[in-house]
Each structure stands twice: as structure tokens, then as C-alpha cells.
Amino acid sequence: MKAIVTIMLKDGVLDPQGKAIGHALSNLGFGQVGDVRAGKIIEITLTETDPAAAKAGVEDMAKTLLANTVIESFKVEIAG
Amino acid sequence: MKAIVTIMLKDGVLDPQGKAIGHALSNLGFGQVGDVRAGKIIEITLTETDPAAAKAGVEDMAKTLLANTVIESFKVEIAG
Structure with a gap:
């Protein structure tokens, strides 16, 4: 059985990595890009x-180790 | 419109981050954990x-900038 944990910064928490990716995409000519979150x-x-x-x-693993629940939210999916 | 790009190391490529997470989970007493990929x-x-x-x-963005297609595979989902 496989579990997939997706961890994202909460809304409102500054995401410099996402911003950097967004700027890089704009500089490469991808004009249709708005907000980017990593x-x-x-x-x-x-x-x-x-x-x-x-x-x-x-x-339990996500709360204990994988995610920093102060600034990150997580989602667990069980896949087969 | 929102796009979600998921980037994983290809099978067979060593994933030290995943290994470290797996070891940390085992050390914390989560015994049911097998392979972990980040x-x-x-x-x-x-x-x-x-x-x-x-x-x-x-x-196109993923191939150009987001993923290193030599060692990583990516999946694009369009969400509403």
C-alpha cells in the first residue's frame, strides 16, 4: 500500500521558492504565469x-515529522 | 486556471532525501514504513x-525549467 503526502505552505505564508520559479518562467517568456507556489x-x-x-x-507521521504544521498544510492520499 | 506539476526522481535514481525521511520515520517508531521517495x-x-x-x-515549462528530465519525471494536472 502506498501513501502520498502533499505538503504546501499555508496561504499567506511567503513562498520565496515559488516566487523565484515564477520570475524565472516570466524571464523565459512564459507570459501567462501568475502566482506560483512550491x-x-x-x-x-x-x-x-x-x-x-x-x-x-x-x-501521524506528517504531524510528527514530515510537515511543519505552523506554516505548512498537508494532505494524505492512499493509493492502492 | 491552475496547473499542478508533480516532479519525482525516476525509478532507479538514488533518492537520499527519501532515504533520510525513511530512516527518521523508523527511528521515531513508525515500523510499517518501507521505501520512501521525495x-x-x-x-x-x-x-x-x-x-x-x-x-x-x-x-513546455516543466521540460524547460521545472524538471531535470535526465533524472526526473513529471506529471501535469489541470485543476479548474
Whole structure:
């Protein structure tokens, strides 16, 4: 069973990496670009076979280690 | 219109960040963790209104700047 954790900075938190990517895209001639936000994605392979227990376990991991919940929000998806 | 670009290291490419996360989770007592892979997610707000044109444009951005296609694969999703 695989879990996918998506971690993004919360709205309102300054994202310099996203801003830099946005500026670089504009400089390269991609004129249609507005706001850009950068985040992290973490794929975890689990031995757990129950989707609900897997999701709860991975949410615990995200709160404990993967995300800084003061400035970041996270989303856990269980994929097969 | 918003595009979400997911960038992961290709299979077979060593992922030290993922390995470090996996070890840290094991050390914290999360025993059910197997392989861990870390990647990037980039959300781009676009002025383009046609989904097909938006997707083509963002794929061009990913190939040009966002992903290193030698070692990384990317996926573009268009979200509303």
C-alpha cells in the first residue's frame, strides 16, 4: 500500500521558492504565469494493508515529522 | 486556471532525501514504513483559459525549467 503526502505552505505564508520559479518562467517568456507556489510530495510504501489505518498512521507521521504544521498544510492520499 | 506539476526522481535514481525521511520515520517508531521517495510539487496559476493549451504550455515549462528530465519525471494536472 502506498501513501502520498502533499505538503504546501499555508496561504499567506511567503513562498520565496515559488516566487523565484515564477520570475524565472516570466524571464523565459512564459507570459501567462501568475502566482506560483512550491511544495513537497512524499511517497511512502507501507506494509499496512487497511486503508483507514494506513491513512491514520501517515497523518501521524506528517504531524510528527514530515510537515511543519505552523506554516505548512498537508494532505494524505492512499493509493492502492 | 491552475496547473499542478508533480516532479519525482525516476525509478532507479538514488533518492537520499527519501532515504533520510525513511530512516527518521523508523527511528521515531513508525515500523510499517518501507521505501520512501521525495519529490516536488509546483502549483501554477495561469491566465490561459483553454485546458488543453494550458496543459501544453505547462508541459513546455516543466521540460524547460521545472524538471531535470535526465533524472526526473513529471506529471501535469489541470485543476479548474
